[in-house]
Amino acid sequence: GAVVSQHPSRVICKSGTSVKIECRSLDFQATTMFWYRQFPKKSLMLMATSNEGSKATYEQGVEKDKFLINHASLTLSTLTVTSAHPEDSSFYICSANRVGGYTFGSGTRLTVV
Amino acid sequence: TQLLEQSPQFLSIQEGENLTVYCNSSSVFSSLQWYRQEPGEGPVLLVTVVTGGEVKKLKRLTFQFGDARKDSSLHITAAQPGDTGLYLCAGEHPDSGYALNFGKGTSLLVTP
Numbered sequence: 001g002a003v004v005s006q007h008p009s010r011v012i013c014k015s016g017t018s019v020k021i022e023c024r025s026l027d028f029q030a031t032t033m034f035w036y037r038q039f040p041k042k043s044l045m046l047m048a049t050s051n052e053g054s055k056a057t058y059e060q061g062v063e064k065d066k067f068l069i070n071h072a073s074l075t076l077s078t079l080t081v082t083s084a085h086p087e088d089s090s091f092y093i094c095s096a097n098r099v100g101g102y103t104f105g106s107g108t109r110l111t112v113v
Numbered sequence: 114t115q116l117l118e119q120s121p122q123f124l125s126i127q128e129g130e131n132l133t134v135y136c137n138s139s140s141v142f143s144s145l146q147w148y149r150q151e152p153g154e155g156p157v158l159l160v161t162v163v164t165g166g167e168v169k170k171l172k173r174l175t176f177q178f179g180d181a182r183k184d185s186s187l188h189i190t191a192a193q194p195g196d197t198g199l200y201l202c203a204g205e206h207p208d209s210g211y212a213l214n215f216g217k218g219t220s221l222l223v224t225p
Contacts, residue, residue: 006155034212043119043201043218044156049211093155097211101146104155 003027004096006105013084013112021079021108023094029074030096035067038091038107047092050077084112116140116206119216127224129191134219136202137184143205145185146213147176150199159187192223 003026013019023033031052036044048069049057056069066088068080081088089112094105118137126132136145144163148156160169162178162185169176173196175188189196199220203213 004155009153032211036215041199041218041220043199043215046212046214091153095155095213101158101161102213104157106155107153109153 004030004094004103004105006094006108008108009106010109011111013110015085015112016083018080018082019084019110021081021092021094021110023077023079023096023105025075025096025098025103028096028098030077030098031074032097033071033077034095034097035069035077035079036093036095038093040091044093047079050079052077081110084110086112088112116214117202117204117216119202119219121219122217123220123222125222125224126192128193130223132189132192132221134187134200134202134221135184136186136216138204139183140206141182143182145178145182145202145204147185147187148201148203150201150218156201189221192221194223194225197221197223 005024005026007022033050035047037047038044046059047062050069050071052071052074058064071077091107091109093107095102120135146161147159150156160176165180165182167178173190177186199218201218202216206214
């Protein structure tokens with residue numbers, strides 16, 4: 001079945017630094033990927049839609065300069081949290097859609113200290 | 114905007130009990146999906162319901178899609194500790210392109 005690989009699974013960074021999260025579709029091409037953010041015991045909130053070869057579409061209230069998305073190939077989308085602050089600590093999940101439904105990565109736990 | 118209202122948000126029951134989780138919307142969805150998520154992992158698809166009035170069964174789990182395709186329910190019979198997790202309903206909506214909109218989720222705890 002379709003697999004989406006997300007890396008890293010956990011990252012701890014210092015306040016003010018940037019962190020890059022990768023999302024790869026392993027056995028299919030994904031022209032569109034989605035990035036979600038999730039707080040403990042809460043649901044997934046869509047942050048942005050990543051489009052291969054064009055600019056990402058951000059949801060209302062999501063700072064595009066803080067959460068940089070790059071979708072340079074049909075199998076890779078990256079989310080970079082720039083100048084991270086403790087309030088950016090969260091669980092970030094990517095997803096891709098293909099025939100048969102959506103597939104999710106295993107998530108990245110970001111902790112900013 | 115929360116397109117999907119899910120209830121209850123938290124549920125703690127004992128092994129062997131039955132439970133129902135509801136997912137409601139004022140919007141019509143072409144399909145709704147149910148996911149289960151464990152801590153530190155991504156959601157895993159349980160089922161997709163497409164046809165109004167549809168009922169799907171997955172072992173002890175029964176999923177229904179409302180006739181008007183605006184609501185869905187998940188019923189678990191004789192819950193077991195292994196059913197513990199976060200249950201999420203989700204659907205595509207034109208306002209969000211192809212992205213899934215999720216309900217707030219139901220955190221289920223089944224104690225032995």
